[in-house]
Amino acid sequence: MRGTSAALQPPADATAPVRHPEAPAPGELLGAHYGQCFGCGGEQPHGLHLEARAGEGVSLTAEFTVKIAHQGAPGLAHGGILASALDEALGSLNWLLRTIAVTGRLETDFVRPVPVDAVLHLQAEVTAVAGRKIYATATGRIGGPDGPLAVRADALFIEVKVDHFIDHGRQEEIQAAMDDPDQFRRARAFEVNP
Numbered sequence: 001m002r003g004t005s006a007a008l009q010p011p012a013d014a015t016a017p018v019r020h021p022e023a024p025a026p027g028e029l030l031g032a033h034y035g036q037c038f039g040c041g042g043e044q045p046h047g048l049h050l051e052a053r054a055g056e057g058v059s060l061t062a063e064f065t066v067k068i069a070h071q072g073a074p075g076l077a078h079g080g081i082l083a084s085a086l087d088e089a090l091g092s093l094n095w096l097l098r099t100i101a102v103t104g105r106l107e108t109d110f111v112r113p114v115p116v117d118a119v120l121h122l123q124a125e126v127t128a129v130a131g132r133k134i135y136a137t138a139t140g141r142i143g144g145p146d147g148p149l150a151v152r153a154d155a156l157f158i159e160v161k162v163d164h165f166i167d168h169g170r171q172e173e174i175q176a177a178m179d180d181p182d183q184f185r186r187a188r189a190f191e192v193n194p
């Protein structure tokens, strides 16, 4: 069974997504956008350490290994963790558009339980854009890109200005990110077009 609400159906005037000319080449690792990010940051000991690689068009692949710290039921990944992995993969697509956007809505189907130590292979793509609204979809398969389907999600991202983070984020982290002398890292912390 699959459920996607009307809010995730692109409107009639939606257009196909356009890959930014300076987006990383297909096959290139995207790297973490922020070291403290729970999804991709290398400085988060219990984070997902999700590694995303650019694909063709506005798509990517990503992998994450389910760790002991990610359990819900004994020996199985927590559903919220799996939704986080999908959210992170979907959010990383915005780097290929060079658009700053946040998740407005995320609808997840949990198809099959995912055991600890399994590697979840994610595939995500933007399907349509309508004004500030970015529609995207993702799947997660166990053990390999052709492995059994475990999770899938459809999402709506909403384009925001960098002020979204500056206005709402805790001041000390915002300041630290803004003070980063590495212009590229500073830009990516907020997924800003550098």
Ligand SMILES: CCCCCCCC(=O)SCCNC(=O)CCNC(=O)[C@H](O)C(C)(C)COP(=O)(O)OP(=O)(O)OC[C@H]1O[C@@H](n2cnc3c(N)ncnc32)[C@H](O)[C@@H]1OP(=O)(O)O
Pocket: 007, 033, 039, 087, 088, 091, 092, 101, 102, 103, 104, 105, 131, 132, 133, 156, 158, 160, 189, 190, 191
């Ligand atoms: C930096 C990259 C990090 C990647 C990590 C993974 C991504 C994340 O987890 S991001 C963090 C989680 N998300 C958030 O914190 C977002 C919190 N929400 C918000 O800040 C606001 O609600 C926000 C910005 C999404 C929308 O607010 P606002 O800018 O005022 O837009 P608003 O005018 O309400 O809506 C714009 C359009 O989007 C639609 N929309 C907004 N939210 C939703 C929603 N939840 N469901 C469906 N449609 C929505 C509106 O209906 C409207 O559509 P239309 O233009 O057709 O009328």
